[in-house]
Amino acid sequence: MIMRPGIRRFGIVALAAASVLSGAPAPAARRKAAAAPAAAPPAIAAEVLSTRSRMDDDLRTLCDEIGGRATGSRAYEAALEWGKEAFRRAKVDSVELESYDAPAKWEGVRAAASVLQPRRFPLRVVSFGNAPSTRGTLMAKLVDAGNGTRSDFDRLGTRARGAIALVRTKPMTSFDDLFAEYLAGPEMLKAAQAGGVAAVLFTSTRPRDLLYRHTITFDGTIIPLPIAQVAREDGLRLARLLERGLDLTVSLEIENQVGGPWKGKNVVAEIRGSEKPDEIVLLGAHLDSWDLGTGALDNGVNCALVVEVARAIASGPRPKRTVRFVLFTGEENGLLGSRGYVAAHEAEMDRYDAVLIHDIGDGRILGYFTDGRPDIHGSLGQALAPVSGWGAAGMNDEAILGTDNFDFLLEGVPNLIANQETARYLADYHAASDTLDKVDMAQARKNAAIAAVAVSGIANAPTRLGRRQSRAEISQVLEKSGIADQMRTYGLWADWESGRRGRR
Numbered sequence: 001m002i003m004r005p006g007i008r009r010f011g012i013v014a015l016a017a018a019s020v021l022s023g024a025p026a027p028a029a030r031r032k033a034a035a036a037p038a039a040a041p042p043a044i045a046a047e048v049l050s051t052r053s054r055m056d057d058d059l060r061t062l063c064d065e066i067g068g069r070a071t072g073s074r075a076y077e078a079a080l081e082w083g084k085e086a087f088r089r090a091k092v093d094s095v096e097l098e099s100y101d102a103p104a105k106w107e108g109v110r111a112a113a114s115v116l117q118p119r120r121f122p123l124r125v126v127s128f129g130n131a132p133s134t135r136g137t138l139m140a141k142l143v144d145a146g147n148g149t150r151s152d153f154d155r156l157g158t159r160a161r162g163a164i165a166l167v168r169t170k171p172m173t174s175f176d177d178l179f180a181e182y183l184a185g186p187e188m189l190k191a192a193q194a195g196g197v198a199a200v201l202f203t204s205t206r207p208r209d210l211l212y213r214h215t216i217t218f219d220g221t222i223i224p225l226p227i228a229q230v231a232r233e234d235g236l237r238l239a240r241l242l243e244r245g246l247d248l249t250v251s252l253e254i255e256n257q258v259g260g261p262w263k264g265k266n267v268v269a270e271i272r273g274s275e276k277p278d279e280i281v282l283l284g285a286h287l288d289s290w291d292l293g294t295g296a297l298d299n300g301v302n303c304a305l306v307v308e309v310a311r312a313i314a315s316g317p318r319p320k321r322t323v324r325f326v327l328f329t330g331e332e333n334g335l336l337g338s339r340g341y342v343a344a345h346e347a348e349m350d351r352y353d354a355v356l357i358h359d360i361g362d363g364r365i366l367g368y369f370t371d372g373r374p375d376i377h378g379s380l381g382q383a384l385a386p387v388s389g390w391g392a393a394g395m396n397d398e399a400i401l402g403t404d405n406f407d408f409l410l411e412g413v414p415n416l417i418a419n420q421e422t423a424r425y426l427a428d429y430h431a432a433s434d435t436l437d438k439v440d441m442a443q444a445r446k447n448a449a450i451a452a453v454a455v456s457g458i459a460n461a462p463t464r465l466g467r468r469q470s471r472a473e474i475s476q477v478l479e480k481s482g483i484a485d486q487m488r489t490y491g492l493w494a495d496w497e498s499g500r501r502g503r504r
């Protein structure tokens with residue numbers, strides 16, 4: 001999961017701003033520089049780009065042999081073992097599975113739907129993530145719930161009671177669209193519940209029968225209502241039939257395995273520092289994926305990247321600071337693994353130099369999001385200097401809610417997200433089509449080389465990347481970036497406000 005508005009707009013503005021600040025060549029000149037043969041890459045990048053790289057093999061095993069790995073499933077258990085093995089082969093100092101509290105266990109089993117009346121035809125559906133099962137087969141009238149807003153459900157009045165509500169959508173073509181879809185989710189759920197509908201059929205935002213798994217809660221709990229996604233072509237057909245005034249009866253059966261609180265696990269590996277072993281640089285990516293596809297772009301490719309960076313660092317001189325490599329799980333269910341990791345490691349938060357998260361597939365790295373920290377431009381710019389010729393040293397101060405940096409941001413720890421081109425990321429996002437064949441391995445390996453340079457640069461720097469922010473400073477970042485409003489919409493604000501989550 002990663003969601004944010006206006007990526008393209010922000011990306012361009014920030015890149016231009018960063019080059020002004022650093023005195024680096026303007027974007028046009030930089031493009032030319034990138035095209036020219038680059039200077040010899042640092043040794044760590046050369047190691048990643050060498051034939052000793054295991055990235056291809058690691059990713060192939062994770063995607064093709066293990067496959068889609070929703071947290072709590074059997075494939076997830078296999079993925080944890082994959083992570084342990086891969087880190088051992090990378091010759092890190094230690095690797096452990098660390099557990100965290102997850103509020104509910106969820107696994108999709110099957111979903112089926114049909115129109116029964118006035119003429120029978122099948123519908124292609126999948127359950128939303130973290131949605132409950134129907135009680136056996138639900139048979140009900142289909143009602144048109146427009147775009148699924150509060151006023152759409154209000155307009156239905158008593159006709160909504162006990163019905164299955166069809167929600168229409170616009171096609172998703174940009175991060176803005178995706179962001180709007182997430183942002184509208186909580187209101188749709190509340191309105192549907194208040195209207196008394198028995199279930200929701202949500203029209204897929206992707207054409208040509210492409211189905212994807214989607215969540216509507218951001219805290220890992222099970223939602224109160226069965227919600228299925230219906231293939232776009234089916235959803236549009238249903239909407240047209242309703243517009244003609246036809247009375248449609250629909251059957252819907254969703255079977256999900258739903259359980260109460262349980263312990264999820266993250267894979268945590270470490271290479272201890274030679275001079276400042278107490279200071280920690282953390283490189284992370286989420287290992288879990290939605291299960292319709294095989295989680296190649298989201299986020300297998302970046303798990304293979306994390307392991308590859310570990311292998312490259314372990315093969316060279318020991319870094320000055322400790323580097324920790326974490327494959328988080330439960331990310332897709334609400335950032336559960338990183339939240340749990342931060343809770344368990346609360347006492348050491350003062351000692352984190354930086355947390356780097358990669359979660360935008362195999363897109364070319366343009367640099368890093370600083371998540372609201374212009375104060376670290378100088379030190380980050382130095383760490384990224386060796387890859388500026390690759391156009392990978394941009395800095396963007398946008399702060400992001402939507403991946404595993406979030407709980408570190410709430411702790412005031414300098415946290416970075418790789419800022420990657422998104423053109424190839426959105427089409428397969430959480431979809432059945434997110435499979436190994438989509439991955440551009442050459443780009444993925446170059447990204448790993450960039451990540452290796454960034455991590456070792458920060459781990460070996462003469463000074464820390466940045467200091468830990470106070471609660472007041474974190475508050476400012478949340479309000480200024482708009483994250484505070486998103487947290488309110490997603491129901492995450494109360495935990496921050498009460499001090500149950502984030503720096504007190």
Ligand SMILES: [Zn+2]
Nearest residue numbers: 001298299359
């Ligand atoms: Zn992701």
